[in-house]
Amino acid sequence: MVKRIMINPITRMSGFMELDVIVDDEGRVTEAKTKGTMFRGFEQMMVGRSPFDAIYLTQRICGICSTAHSVGASMALEDALGVIPTEQGRYLRDIIHGCEFLQNHIRHFYQYGLPDFVRIPNNNTIYATKQTDYRLPNQVNDVLATHYYDSLPISRLGHELLAVFGGKAPHNHGIFVGGYSTPATVDKLVKAKSILQQIAAFVIEKMIPDVYVLAKYYSDYYHIGAGPRNLMTFGVFNDYTELGTLYVGSGIYQEGKFQAFDREKITEHLDHSWYTGQSSYRPFDTMPEPDMDKPNAYSWVKAPRYDDHPFEVGPLARLWISGEYRNGISTMDRIIARTLEVNKIIDVITRLLDQIIPDTMVQERWQVPETSQGAGLVDTTRGALGHWLKIDKKQLSFYQIITPSAWDFSASTTDCKGTAEQSLIGTTIADPDNPVELGRILRSFDPCMSCATHVYRPGHEPRTFQVFG
Amino acid sequence: MDSEHINTSWEVGELKDQIILPPEPITNEAIAKRLYEQANIKLQSGEIKRPKLVWLELNGCSGNIISLLNGDNPSFEYMISSMVDLVYSNSLMIPEGEKALDKLMDLLKSDESFILAVEGAVSLKNNGMYQLVGSYKGQPLTGLQAAKMLGAKATHVIAVGACAVDGGPSAAKPNLSQSVGLQDVLDRRIIKLPGCPCHPDWFLGTLSHILVHGEPALDKRDRPLLFYSTLIHDRCPRLDYFHKGIFSKTLGEPYCLFKLGCRGPVTRVDCPTRRWNDDVNWPIGASTCIGCSQFGFPDQMAPFISYDT
Numbered sequence: 001m002v003k004r005i006m007i008n009p010i011t012r013m014s015g016f017m018e019l020d021v022i023v024d025d026e027g028r029v030t031e032a033k034t035k036g037t038m039f040r041g042f043e044q045m046m047v048g049r050s051p052f053d054a055i056y057l058t059q060r061i062c063g064i065c066s067t068a069h070s071v072g073a074s075m076a077l078e079d080a081l082g083v084i085p086t087e088q089g090r091y092l093r094d095i096i097h098g099c100e101f102l103q104n105h106i107r108h109f110y111q112y113g114l115p116d117f118v119r120i121p122n123n124n125t126i127y128a129t130k131q132t133d134y135r136l137p138n139q140v141n142d143v144l145a146t147h148y149y150d151s152l153p154i155s156r157l158g159h160e161l162l163a164v165f166g167g168k169a170p171h172n173h174g175i176f177v178g179g180y181s182t183p184a185t186v187d188k189l190v191k192a193k194s195i196l197q198q199i200a201a202f203v204i205e206k207m208i209p210d211v212y213v214l215a216k217y218y219s220d221y222y223h224i225g226a227g228p229r230n231l232m233t234f235g236v237f238n239d240y241t242e243l244g245t246l247y248v249g250s251g252i253y254q255e256g257k258f259q260a261f262d263r264e265k266i267t268e269h270l271d272h273s274w275y276t277g278q279s280s281y282r283p284f285d286t287m288p289e290p291d292m293d294k295p296n297a298y299s300w301v302k303a304p305r306y307d308d309h310p311f312e313v314g315p316l317a318r319l320w321i322s323g324e325y326r327n328g329i330s331t332m333d334r335i336i337a338r339t340l341e342v343n344k345i346i347d348v349i350t351r352l353l354d355q356i357i358p359d360t361m362v363q364e365r366w367q368v369p370e371t372s373q374g375a376g377l378v379d380t381t382r383g384a385l386g387h388w389l390k391i392d393k394k395q396l397s398f399y400q401i402i403t404p405s406a407w408d409f410s411a412s413t414t415d416c417k418g419t420a421e422q423s424l425i426g427t428t429i430a431d432p433d434n435p436v437e438l439g440r441i442l443r444s445f446d447p448c449m450s451c452a453t454h455v456y457r458p459g460h461e462p463r464t465f466q467v468f469g
Numbered sequence: 470m471d472s473e474h475i476n477t478s479w480e481v482g483e484l485k486d487q488i489i490l491p492p493e494p495i496t497n498e499a500i501a502k503r504l505y506e507q508a509n510i511k512l513q514s515g516e517i518k519r520p521k522l523v524w525l526e527l528n529g530c531s532g533n534i535i536s537l538l539n540g541d542n543p544s545f546e547y548m549i550s551s552m553v554d555l556v557y558s559n560s561l562m563i564p565e566g567e568k569a570l571d572k573l574m575d576l577l578k579s580d581e582s583f584i585l586a587v588e589g590a591v592s593l594k595n596n597g598m599y600q601l602v603g604s605y606k607g608q609p610l611t612g613l614q615a616a617k618m619l620g621a622k623a624t625h626v627i628a629v630g631a632c633a634v635d636g637g638p639s640a641a642k643p644n645l646s647q648s649v650g651l652q653d654v655l656d657r658r659i660i661k662l663p664g665c666p667c668h669p670d671w672f673l674g675t676l677s678h679i680l681v682h683g684e685p686a687l688d689k690r691d692r693p694l695l696f697y698s699t700l701i702h703d704r705c706p707r708l709d710y711f712h713k714g715i716f717s718k719t720l721g722e723p724y725c726l727f728k729l730g731c732r733g734p735v736t737r738v739d740c741p742t743r744r745w746n747d748d749v750n751w752p753i754g755a756s757t758c759i760g761c762s763q764f765g766f767p768d769q770m771a772p773f774i775s776y777d778t
Contacts, residue, residue, distance in 0.1 A: 007566035008604035011559050014531045016601060037601035037609075038528060039592075041645035045638075050772035056759055057767055060638035063532020063666065107538070115563045124555045125521070125572055126562035152538065152546055156747070159539050163746035167755030169539070170532040170666055174755040176774075181720040181756040191749070290645070363719040365776045439565055450530045 001025050003432050008037065010442060012112040014064045015449030017409070019438060023429050032417070032424040034409045034442070035299040036452045043287055046399035051077055051368055051391055052177070058387070058401065059171045062450040064107065067100040067162065068380030070175040072387035072401070077177050080374025080391055081366055087241055089179020089362040091352045094237055095192075096166045096174050097380070098349040102199055103158030103169070104381040105315070105342045108446050109207065110151035113335060116440045117214050118144045133436050135217040144213060147206050154202045161195045164188050178362040186358045193353060200346045211339040215332050225331030225441035227423035228310050230254045231317035232261065232407070234386070236379035237348045243355070246348045248322035248379070254309065258321070263377060266386070268402065269303040271413045272296060280305075283388040283400045284373065301411040301452060303418065304402045310419045313383025313407045314445060315341040331423075334444040368394045382446050383407060403451035420445055497695055497739055501674040505543050508677040512551050517680060521576065521583035522553035523619055526560065527612040528600040528639045528648050529589030529632040532666040534560045536630075540669030541747040548673060552680060556583065559602070570603045570610065577618060584679060585623035586672070590632040590639035590648035591616050599646040613654060620655040625679050628652070629672055631665040631766050638665065641767050660684065661691045663738075665761035670743060671696045690764065692737075701733035701758055704741040720756050720774070730775035732760030 002025065008018035016038045022031040042061050046054055054073040059066035071093065078085055085093070114120075119134045119141055120127045136144065159169040165184060166172030174180050215222070235250035250261035269280045270288055274297045277288035290300070303310070311317075312329075316337035319325035324344070325337050373390040383404030390398035410418035417425070420442060429435045493499065511517045524534060538545050549555050557572050564572065576583060589612070592599040597613030604610060620626050628651045631637030635650040652659050662671045675693050678685040685693040702708065710716070710725040717724040727734065736758055744751040752758050760770030767773075 006604060006607075008609075009559055009565065009569060009602065011562050011565045011569050014535075014560065016526075016559070016603075018601070018604060039594075039599045039646050040528060040639050040648070041643075044643055044645055045641045048642075050774070052774040053767075053771055056773050057638065057641070057771075060530055060532075060665065060767075063530040063535045066530070066532065107535075111538075111561060120563065124549045126555045126558050128572075129563040130568060131563070149546055152544065153541075156539050156541060156544075160746045160749050163750045165750075165755070167750050167752045168745035170530075170535050171761070172755070173752040173757075173759075176720060176756065182754065183721055361719075361721050363721040365719055367776075 005429070005432060005435050005438070007435070007438065010439060010447070012115065012443065013447045013449065014062060015447070015452065017442075017447060017449045019442065021424060021438065023432055027429045027432060029424050029427045029429065032421045033298060034301070034418065034420050036301050036409070036449045038449065039300060043399045043401055046389070046396045049396050051080070051389070051394075051396050052366070054387075054389065054396060054399070055176060056171070056173070061401070062448055063170050064104055065100060065381050065448055065451065066170045067097055067166070067172055067175065068385050069387070070172060071097050071378055071380065072376040072385045074175055074177055075376030075378060076374045076387040076389050077376075078374070079376060080372040080389060081177065081368065083177055083366065085179045086362055088357060088360045090240065091355050092165060092184055093175050093179040095349055095352050095356075096162055096172060096180065098237070098345050098352070099158055099162035099166075101345040101381050102342060103155050103162065105338050106151055106155040106158060106207065109211070109335070109339055110148050110155070112446070113443050114144065114148055116436065116443060117218055118148070120145050120148055131434060131436055133430070133434070136213070140213060144210055147210055150206065151202070154199055157195050157199050161192055161199070164192050164195070176363070177366050178364065181363060183359050183361055184356050189353060189356060189358065196346060196349060196353075203342050203346065207339055207342065211336050215336060218332065221332035221440065222328060222330045224427050224437065225334070225423045225444060226329050227312055227419050229329050230309050230311040231320050231329070232306055232311040232313055232384055233318045233321050234261070234377040234379045234384040236318070243351070246351060247344060248318045251321040252306065253317070253321055263375070265307045266402070267305050267308070269305055269413045271303065272298050272411045273302050274300040275302065283375070283386060283402065284390070287398065287400065299411045301409060301418075302406060303410040303413050304406050305413065310410060310416055310422070311407055312419050313379070313404045314338070317383060318379060319344075331441050331444040338446065370394060380404060382448055382451070403448070405448045405452040408445045409447055409449070409452055420447070496742070498743060501670065501695060504674065504677045504681060508681045509551055511681060519552065519554045520680065521556045521581055522676075523556050523573065523576065523583055523585050523623070524558040525585065525587045525602070525615055525619060526558075527587060527589030527602070527616065527633065528592040528646060529630065529637070531560055531588070533588035533630040534558060536666035537669050537672060539746060540673055543673045543677075548676070552676060553584070566603070567605060570605045573615070573619070574605065577622060582624045583622075584625045584627070584676070585619050586627045586629050587616060587633045587651050588629045590636045591651060591654050592639070592646040592648050594645070594647040616651060616654055620651070620657065625684065626651070626655065626657065626659045627672070627675060628659050628661045630667040631663050631761060634661045634663040635764050638767055659691060660687065660693065663692065663762045663764065663766070665766060668743060668745065697738050697762075699737065699739065701736045701738060701740050701753075704739075705733050705753060706741065707753065726753065726757045728778045729757050730773060730778070731757040732763065732770050733758040736760045736763040738762040
């Protein structure tokens with residue numbers, strides 16, 4: 001019998017998502033829709049504001065990856081203001097950005113992802129679950145469940161390290177046009193190294209072994225959740241004048257071939273999204289108008305495409321394109337890549353910290369041109385992030401943001417489903433009443449629907465719930 | 470005098486009588502610390518039991534739960550082991566879909582009392598359809614509905630962060646989602662903890678106060694005086710430069726940031742002394758204060774940085 005499964009909310013992620021899938025009589029997923037269920041409209045909010053405010057206000061898009069937006073916005077502003085940041089400016093900005101990877105990936109692996117595979121002691125109602133597909137032997141399970149708690153002070157240290165240079169986290173004050181606002185001092189640099197050492201010990205001794213424990217007992221997840229197998233990165237921690245590329249330059253992997261990335265090939269499509277305007281456009285072209293009555297639309301998630309194809313972005317795409325991990329493209333490979341990337345980022349931050357010259361001022365009284373435009377494209381925790389802005393009469397007149405989660409959780413176009421949607425189709429669900437496979441696949445992308453900022457509107461008004469007896 | 474000497478010199482009882490304790494520090498931080506300790510003692514002894522806490526995420530960035538995870542003495546681990554039974558959290562709970570919402574519905578049907586913490590604004594657009602908490606029995610459950618249902622029954626309601634307090638960034642103009650603060654849809658006392666995000670101590674200190682002594686003393690705008698009684702400017706380490714008229718011309722200079730648009734003079738909270746992320750730094754340690762803990766943030770605090778003055 002054909003069955004429809006709707007899961008809302010998908011918990012253990014940032015923001016709100018509904019999943020709507022159809023499974024056939026053999027339990028195979030034949031149709032899938034991922035829908036963001038929250039809308040705020042940050043792009044429209046930016047119009048009319050001081051250009052500098054974008055660095056702080058766009059961070060409020062997301063609580064777990066706010067730093068990413070300060071990096072994207074400051075780079076777009078530098079482009080618009082004709083400012084070329086110094087190497088010192090880039091180094092410290094990138095260190096602050098790197099700290100967010102540490103915080104995000106550790107929290108995602110232990111607090112969001114791990115409970116899909118490991119039984120967590122039921123000492124609070126949030127941990128009470130009826131899920132049964134837990135495969136680790138008791139002793140092994142107990143060790144990983146302990147690490148759920150052991151990880152909490154470590155991910156906290158990731159934000160502490162961020163705040164050493166960024167002022168506070170979430171929502172830092174340290175990133176600005178020119179790279180950073182306040183110079184590093186020697187005491188801060190040594191504090192940073194000391195914190196980093198503690199995080200590194202945890203990652204080497206616990207986190208990386210833990211992911212391979214999951215991979216051993218859930219090895220079938222190497223074979224599901226592949227998606228379109230198109231990978232993309234805008235590049236991050238790359239093209240330093242003296243250091244070269246410490247992680248990965250921009251690149252594309254499609255149909256088994258590596259290609260150079262060309263930002264002119266980025267478009268957004270509105271085929272099945274609640275917007276009117278040009279059905280497809282480039283980022284600088286237009287901000288589409290919302291239209292909830294548009295026929296054949298099922299979601300307000302737009303559909304970003306590269307060369308008209310959907311792409312996967314994130315840690316696996318980065319490690320694949322940089323050549324450091326090419327085991328496969330699957331749910332488990334995605335989880336492993338994210339874990340291995342933490343170690344990579346620790347190495348990058350360590351090398352950048354060694355380059356910092358204490359007390360180096362990079363700030364000026366930046367002048368805003370009467371009219372201009374600029375773009376900031378950079379890879380962040382979840383993948384490729386782009387900020388495109390225009391300035392008119394010294395104020396922001398246009399803002400376009402395409403987030404990593406918009407790539408991974410994009411709506412369908414007429415000829416092609418979104419990346420995560422494709423990753424679900426074909427998966428066999430063992431027990432449709434407990435479809436654990438779906439959440440595991442989706443979480444392997446580390447969805448951030450706070451960033452995707454879209455809205456979904458079913459065809460009926462909400463009704464009153466009768467729950468008071 | 471070593472401890473052995475003390476023990477041989479006086480009987481224990483005598484010693485106790487003669488000890489004169491130094492005066493207890495009365496800084497906000499010290500008072501908050503003593504409250505945490507008292508709460509813990511009473512919980513351990515069973516004098517008070519772990520009450521239920523619902524953490525409801527509405528229209529926002531879910532950054533306040535992340536900030537809560539940054540709590541350090543007390544920590545999030547401490548909160549769930551020794552202070553409350555956490556019943557609901559979209560970011561952290563293991564069940565998903567209807568099984569997650571069952572936790573809320575079961576609680577509402579029961580006679581159990583609970584404390585409600587809300588982060589994010591309430592979106593009014595399209596009867597609240599711009600932000601769904603989930604879907605129950607095939608029907609969407611809007612943030613607006615969830616806030617009203619839970620808010621009507623909770624013993625205490627805490628608005629955590631700028632968006633829940635008065636709409637915050639989610640309600641920034643042109644406010645297409647028609648977002649408002651929680652008070653606009655709930656006619657009852659709401660303890661307000663503005664901040665973007667809320668500092669973990671502000672929330673956990675307020676929670677401890679509720680557990681041990683009941684509701685904390687609030688100002689006229691329902692903010693706990695314990696945390697929100699002084700202006701940032703008045704306790705800013707750069708205040709001396711302000712009085713001497715020495716102002717930073719660019720970010721990164723160590724002088725007063727007033728002329729670059731710092732909102733410390735209008736923002737009432739204990740940031741300068743409490744600081745952030747285990748005390749390593751605070752916003753003015755990096756750039757200007759943008760007034761994120763003041764009502765009206767962000768629109769009334771913009772522009773955040775200004776070179777025109």
